[in-house]
Amino acid sequence: MTRDNDPQAALRVDLGNRSYDIDIAPGLIGQSRSYADAIRGERVLVVTNETVGPLYVGAVSAALAESHQVDTLVLPDGEQYKTLDTLEKIYDRLLEGSYGRDATIVALGGGVIGDIAGFAAASYQRGIDFVQVPTTLLAQVDSSVGGKTGVNHALGKNMIGAFHQPTRVLADVDVLETLPAREFAAGMAEVIKYGLIRDAAFFDWLEANMDAINARKPELLIEVIRRSCANKAEVVAADERESGQRALLNLGHTYGHALEAELGYGQWLHGEAVAAGMCMAADTARRLGWLDDAQCERIERVIVAANLPVAPPRELERARIRALMGRDKKVEAGTLRLVLMRDIGSAVVTSDYGDTLDATLTRYFDR
Template structure:
């Protein structure tokens, strides 16, 4: 796979009346024309957090000011605040401000803000418009696309939510300049995931270019975001509400969500937990006989090159992780299902393969 440097890329998520565009490029947050057609009413509530807001909320407000009445709500930052209590802060502002059904929420932040603001938009007056302005790599390549919204519960991640598509996703690559290295690495977990589940050419390219990607070369950033969003858009269009192949996007997530819940939300970043989870999924597939040892080592090597963990904390207990995995959204008729790889670039949703899974958990954890 080779790339031709581009300054901007545009994609379309084709979902009939719920279709929307994804724009990827530099300087999009400050361009009034980038929002044209995505916001239909006069009133806009920018929902951000107290880390991202000081950096970008005025830029966005200025871009919208000529055509809209703009207010800003800054929520506390972090996965630990992705709760029903925080969601109610958005509802409080909307109700106190007498926002109508023609209002629009603009989600300015990472995956937590996108998910919680999107859920507020899905729920307020049974659904209002929202626009995604993702400011982390993870949100740009994954959570901002596809319409999954929600909050966490103490017993499970993202167990309370709704499908609600945005009216536009604006991915300004300039914001990645201020993204801390740990957050950038966390986003790379979701990028690598696309290569593992359905795009082996992309995985090969990531393997060959990881050093330059880590250096955040602009043309490479646009390409990894474009390729990731294109992969996700194809899956979402084929299975919007995750009744079939969209579950493939959860490679590593069943393990990873259990790790996040057990460690406490925010202790490990989502991408860090997914990275370790993908290595655990690869180990399980090896024990079944689907992957060989060389493939597992290659997967671990690429994940490590992205400055991500290849194993979970060993001090956790396998029985606890197994119990948390049993609450996963992919459980069907009481049976845990996993996303596992037959090959690099070829994943399937399958039963838990209990003996192989138990062997993997016992390998990584105490009993």
């Protein structure tokens, strides 16, 4: 699954003529060869934000400028800016600059930048190429891989978007050195998710190594990213457009997206909401008899060790959370489907949960 004669290549997402590599190594973003064969045309627009731009846009632009004409667009930073209004700023730059269909967008930033720049690439002139250069752990292990792009709406997260695969993902572990502790922890929520839904051995490894991972030892970070991306790449290759097993990647997200929407985007980080959502999903599975108390406690211990919340704010309205969950993308024929664990390392998508969801919401929000 590696590119021929390229020691940087770690994984390949196999999607026929839309296949691409995920490179995982230190120092990738400043090397011109990192972008080789991923950019077809001469013109490149680097889309970044006010936080990441000052740190890395110089190195990225210098590497790209060896072979391409490079421009930069700096957007505001934060989930609250993942909107149609911000998306229009990218369209404005592309149109004002007369970018053609052979142009490439380079998304330099976290999940918000990757999602919104990817959506711009998916829709500008009905689709141009883009390269993902994720600068947060969450983006490196999750949102940069798989081709989901989009923006938020006041009534729901990621409800407007498209599937559009990147031509390459560059996961440079060096950028994690400057990542704030809260952002690093948020990324670990998605890492833990892979262990819970399909890789029990990975969950065991995370449990045993969490202190060293939190210390950001480079060799452990490479393994965290590699193992997470390998899990996601396998799922995406089997179900690119989420018609089946890819929905399992949403463990905790139905609960978590509702929390984000109700709190206001940006108040809780995505990974924080997902962490609490996974604990809520574990509680629902326990009520179904699929998990026992010991397993739920173990899940919570690992999440706590990763410096993440295990419960949402109690002051939220139960009815509001339930209504927001009802707008989830996994609703079919008016019925909400949930991703629930049958065991640590095994999950299913089900609508057969009876009144256990309401019981879970009562536990977390009953005042």
